Amino acid sequence: MKNLYIAEKPSVAREFAKALGMKGAATAGARDGYLENEDTVVTWCVGHLITMSYPEVYDPALKKWSFDTIPFIPEEYKYEIIDASSKQFQIVSRLLNREDVGRIYVCTDSGREGEYIYRLVEQMAGVDKSKKDRRRVWIDSQTEEEIMRGIREAKELSAYDNLSDAAYLRAQEDYLMGINFSRALSLKYSYTVRNYLGMDRCVIAVGRVMTCVLGMIVKREREIRQFVPTPFYRVLASTEGFEAEWKTTKDSAYLDSPLLYKENGFKKEESAKQLITELSADAPIELIVQKVEKKTEKKAPPMLYNLAELQNDCSRLFKISPTDTLNTVQTLYERKLVTYPRTDARVLSTAVAKEIGKNIGGLQKYEPLAQYAQYIMQQGGYKGVAKSKYVNDKQITDHYAIIPTGQGLGNLNGLNDIQRKVYDIIARRFLSIFFPAAEYEKVSLVLSRQIHTVVGEKENGTESFFANFKRLKNPGYLTIAGLSSDKKQEEQKLTDEELAKFASLKKGDAIPVQTFNIKEGETSPPKRYSSGTLILAMENAGQLIEDEELRSQIKGSGIGTSATRDSIITKLVTNKYIALNKKTQIVTPTFLGEIIYDVCLNSIQSLLWAEMTASWEKGLSGVAEGTISKDEYTAKMNKFVCDNTNAVKQIRNQNQITRLFDRTKPFYEKAGAKKAAKKS
Template sequence: MNLVIAEKPSVAQSIAAVVGANKRQDGYIEGGGFIVSWCIGHLVELATADTYESRYAKWEYSDLPILPQNWQYSISKGKEKQMKVLQELANRKDVTVITSATDAGREGELIFRLVYEKISCKKPVKRLWISSMEESAIAEGFQNLRDNKYYDNLYHSALCRAKADWIVGINATRLFSVLYGQTLNVGRVMSPILAMIVERETAISVFKSEPFYTVQLDCGGFTLSSEKLQDMQAAKTLCQTCDGQSITLYSVESKEKSENPPKLYDLTTLQRESNRQLGFTAEQTLSYTQSLYEKKLVTYPRTDSRYLTSDMSANTPAVVKAAAGFFMPQGTELSISMEQVTDNSKVSDHHAIIPTMNVQGCDIASLPFGEREVLQLIVLRLVCAVGESCRYGETVVKANVGGAEFTAKGKTILADGFRGIEKLYLTNKKEAPQEDKEKALPKIHQGDSFTSKATVKEGKTTPPKHYTEDTILAAMENANNALEDNDRKGIGTPATRAGILEKLIKTELLERKGDKKAKYLLPTIKGISLITVLPETIQSSQLTAEWEEKLKLIERGDLSPVSFLQDISEMTVSLVKTYEVIKGANVLFPSAQETLGKCPRCGNDVVENKKGFCCLDKTCGFALWKDNKFFTAKKKSLTKAVATELLKNGKVKLTGCYSEKTGKSYDAVVSLDDTGGKYVNFTMEFEVRKK
């Protein structure tokens, strides 16, 4: 019996249909010699700090740095049942082999391996590595299962990433939170991203706009422009000199040029385009694409490649034709050049994101709005990428007047190529194609003369633009890409960047502002203050990019995981031992809220807001809600005084509690019974009833 472990129930169902497992059980599907079960994302995770020492439940400077020697793991809260199912299945005597069918990437590998290690399984493991959820792709994947040892380095890289994030996150967050008196979330990747956004806003705030001037000569049908001039008087003088003068063109040069079709999407470029065109966040785009993948409409989304492999050349043209049917009239002749999108050397784990043959019978109108829009982007990109170049003629005209050179440029489309496909797509969506900035020039020749009317046009230099998700993703992807042999050294990975941005927003270090479609990412006062006090080692995009490159080296087997983690640990020790509080920090981090007590989960301060009494650390989740049903059912209020007593002693005495059963009142001692779940629970000890 082959036990197949997928990452999600929906993926498990698709696999079960292919292998012939059709008997649905509690937590798995069985049949045809297979048992197909699933994780629910991460079932096993790195244990919290207090697992190593109970005193670590409270945040104390004296306990830092916390550097586990023997790493421990725990089952994710709320997922214990499915973990038990997998353990029982793995221990079944009739199970002789296990197939890892989690997502074919770094995190997917980690999800399976941690489960496998936690249940202390010793049975042989095979790896299902696929890029599509189509039945044919799944079937082919099972015909080409590989020994899981082949992916050991991928696992080591994933585990190092998790441990490094734990070490930096736990120690740096506690260090700065304790020293500055409030929760300040710090991370190996999130802090450099925040620093980039703060730096951009600083550049915008100090920018001083400077005027510039150009002299323009209207030649009746086209306009010649001078270079930018900084001095207004010089521009006026040149304008007076040129006005009404006879102008002879000394150069009219025309060249035929071409614009190549765009590359296929990897996840980051899809997220960028989706943000730019549709206003979707990076996380929304990933979610929509993942859902399309599970519906077998697109290939695996978490990829950093923009090319296909040569073995796909035979079947992809049929996919192109199916995709073109979304917006092109039936029978339209297509240009399909697979050479433009095929490069084995630029595909590592997964090829670019493209639609599958299932789009041929897809009722796109039935898809949710977000999925529909993203699918159309992916469909359009494939058809364009294999299409013809856009050919155009470019004409550059030059003239000397008053001792200055004037130029004009014109552009004439000779063959639309892929641009014609884009126009057809936009027409079908009833959207106007973007107009080309350069217009065609009239027929003119070298030596032609014109009498001009001269004017001065004033402009102003503009500040850098606020980051959008489109532009910050580009900055993250290309951070320090000029280092060492021009290898790209980005921050984060395509699979993690969206989550990092969301965490920065959730922890109130960033915020989205702007209209519905064009939202900017702006640092909050708290975010700016945090970057102000963080040392360069924590906020350096260069250092983080180098760490990401080292994780890739581990994945390739060219670097020891021990060496990588040693560097992370040494940096953390140095940070704790050498960091000194910035003078005047009370101005950066004013304490405006009254502290009611310490959070029983993480040791941070608990403060009051409109709805309840909550831990300052938004990621902790501890909250005593004022409208708690436990109290309202007894006609009692969870007041500030009650909350303070519960936080101090873990219990509080309540008098005059109402009994729904008897209608009478009674006294009781209410105790906190917090298990770390979404809601805090309470227990009661009864005292003498009142008559």
């Protein structure tokens, strides 16, 4: 009997064939869709070969959109072969059912979507499960060593039945919400929207994840529009060598004063000037040292990359989209350079930690970081990594963090500039965790001066000034990760001599003040999302939820998954609901996107809620883990779809909703006028 290996893509099949020592593995097409020798057959899908059937396949009458035919909830879902992939499906189907194939190794991507791809093929091929020994290969990289380990340790496919159930339910959920809600909202509002915008046709496309992300972007844009900047005025004392900032304390005459913007600034410049007058009233003008605090602060290396963190950094550093980042790291994965990219974990597994010396050792041949890899190997500190925060089996679901394999370095020559840069930051982040923390020496000063004044019911007060100094004592991991600019502007970086001078100050010392200055500031609006920060916001959707109990319930669940978040952004751009600036990667809504938002806000409002979307994702994770049954989830899902579809059918607000559109329209008229002026 022969073993059949079925991969997700031809390129992956080639790697399996090579690892298995098959001739012709480099071309992997010698038999038109598969490779074979005396005891092994290797074949592949081309991504998805099967898709869910449209409603008209169930009943031709369902092709016409009508309120009479929704909600549409199939009792049994129908699937069909994708036309463009039919030839390869027939090849795979025939191989799966060959009598001389006794064991099937499922080698599709190790995750929910990869599981779904194979299960659909098996279902449509009508495989007699009683006659086949089905095994699941679960790997974290495409190195020969990892492929052979995955084959050796392959579990029975039935061990992944819960994951399969979650995959089917995710697809069914997106199908039901997309079909029913898009039809319901289009039937109710498309005529109104089409006429308002002067469009030929308008389909209101909504979805479980897509609409929630649109909501995040529109809400942020409206917060920015509604933001009114507030000026504030800070008082600074300039002495020889440094500045100190005034803040209220319990002894201040201005404590809890309505004149304050917050503890370190006034609402009006006149109040700041009054304080300076009071501080300058008596000679000599000096500040008395009340407290000197010296300490060493350590900054540990950051956690390893998961896909969301990597997408955010690539958006920020290289101005590439999340989709481009995923495609880039997927290429690195397929060339054996890094581990599996579609991961949410930022830690390593205990098993991988035991063998991590191989990854580090391989990087000794990567010239830009060779000296660091050699140093780590010589020191041997990596041997204790299993006891660090960078290793935690409980924080890993499908895969551990993205790290370099230490192999495939010969493939670097064939990479483009961005691919090499992405590989480099992954390698630097990885090696960083084997270096010591960066150490800073810090000195904090508290200085004071008495004033004689009347503020409200208070007479006189002790006004305090604060100054912080910082020096990098030991760069530690920053040596390899690169020195980052310090965002804390209040920490004044000084030389060793200057720092020692201020550290030598004692309580009671008097420091002459050269001048008191007023520094005007202004509150800032929220920042627009970039493609990277949007990915992070989707990953950490629970933080958007105000209700603490609900936030804790869905902790660890985000909007979408690491494998799908980039495609959600792409779909919103394709639908012209949002705009993505390719140069800056800044994301903004379009006028149509804001209209769709208002439509949802006044019909199926929960589609816009992060808590709803994240709770569905949490439920799917529960199904995959076996804590929620397939039937329980299905019942909840069907009820949600039916209730909301029927609710939309009862709405009678489509004529009034244009008033909401009118509120937004001026912002896009202004933008259009600016563009026209630039062109002229």
